[in-house]
Amino acid sequence: MSLLVIGTVAFDAIETPFGKTDKIVGGAATYASLAASYFYDKVKIVAVVGDDFPAESIANFGSHHIDTEGLQVKAGEKSFFWSGKYHNDMNSRDTLITELNVLADFDPIIPANYQDCEYLMLGNLTPQVQQTVIKRLKNRPKLIVMDTMNFWMDIAMDDLLETIKLVDVLTINDAEARQLSGEYSLAKAANKILTMGPKYLIIKKGEHGALLFGEGKIFSAPALPLEEVFDPTGAGDTFAGGFIGYMAKAGTVNFDNMKNAIIYGSALASFCVEKFGTEKIKNLSAGEVAARVQQFVNLTKFEIITA
């Protein structure tokens, strides 16, 4: 039994209205596996880095009990590098640099002892690589969650459509839900996307929370109104990782557990944006996570007494 996370492990250089970083460790699999590790202790990653990737950053996964046997280190090559600058509203950003490096020909090799994977998180990556991972697993996982983005809809829609057929939960943002479905109404978009393969759809709305669709039901999760969003990088990956980590802990795939998983994922994402990169989500205590979850409970709880 384990939770497998695939995605990028990479360097980011980030500029926000609050400051800028040099190259820091980022990547979808980094954020997602760290987040998942708060709820589940058998998280394993498949990813690729160059030999420029610092050994202490790999060791940091270990301190979260994340198995890095599937993290390929390519000698003489460089890690994936992304650099971006956020606008003042923090909701939009410009990509300044994208260097694929090791990612250009990433072949996701699954170590033999990863074959016990019951929960699979397909972090944002080429849909074809995501699909390859599913096919290389001898037993279909109990739950496959896939994150993706508009970039793949623009350049690899056919591959994307093939891949989403194979997953249980798709997580995208509202603009992407509209792009994928061709529907403006999110309710209509969700109905359409749920005919494309996934049994559940999570629409991430950033500062407006998230919507879960599935089993003919809808759940609306709030976002915590934050005084300051310091750096949104990785928030979506952290959300997805927290989501699947909680699902693995819960052990049963159903709508009620997914509702709670969304709250836990949202709580971790709300920490993520408070500092640059993984700085905040690297060192959270169980008490901090529980207190943040309680804030989400307080934020939405109401008691209607029907007359």
Place this chain on the structure above:
Amino acid sequence: MSLLVIGTVAFDAIETPFGKTDKIVGGAATYASLAASYFYDKVKIVAVVGDDFPAESIANFGSHHIDTEGLQVKAGEKSFFWSGKYHNDMNSRDTLITELNVLADFDPIIPANYQDCEYLMLGNLTPQVQQTVIKRLKNRPKLIVMDTMNFWMDIAMDDLLETIKLVDVLTINDAEARQLSGEYSLAKAANKILTMGPKYLIIKKGEHGALLFGEGKIFSAPALPLEEVFDPTGAGDTFAGGFIGYMAKAGTVNFDNMKNAIIYGSALASFCVEKFGTEKIKNLSAGEVAARVQQFVNLTKFEIITA
């Protein structure tokens, strides 16, 4: 004991991607008083129309037990008229025609038997007229709710700031909260606005729900994900009217009652957008309202069992 609603009673001509109307009855006081009437049976309005306003439309207020003694009918004058066209996303619109007519020199006269007003809804109107109403009430109402919009922030900010000092609850949308406070973060914006007079602030976020700030607490209310938004006109007024109508019914001003009031207001607003103008909210049954409120309960309910 009564609930006084002031605002426009007017004609609208609306064009949406789904069709267009001739002149139909609209106006903030129309929507708000109709909405309030579902929860409270002593709703009274102060507004002004011309003699072009149809008698049967005035009678329709009566069928909702809304007192129209304070509705001035100006002989030889025309009612306020607004015409607008919504864009395809239904979130933005162009104003095509604004004819102030009777509204140009509206003097809000309070009939003697309106002085029992305990709940005051200041619908969207010149801040100066809103303020005049407060001053003409001999006893300060138990709860004053004020709705306003960016238009008054653009042309009458000083009057607006004077007026909001006098109210308990301010309802504005997210862009307006940012404009009024000069803060992008809604949490910061709310903190700032709560130093300007109101004890509570409701930020309306349309399809993303609403936020209530006050007593050092925050409540996040969802919006129902609708397949179709047919006509958003009046949704904010309906929300505000439902809110204060529920508060009048509840009888005690506190955060918990306001949370429920927001859910009831949101439920009525979700009906409002399903048809043109007041068509849908004119004839709702108690059962329909209760069923819609239950949908809001189902939409947000989750159960975190802390380990």
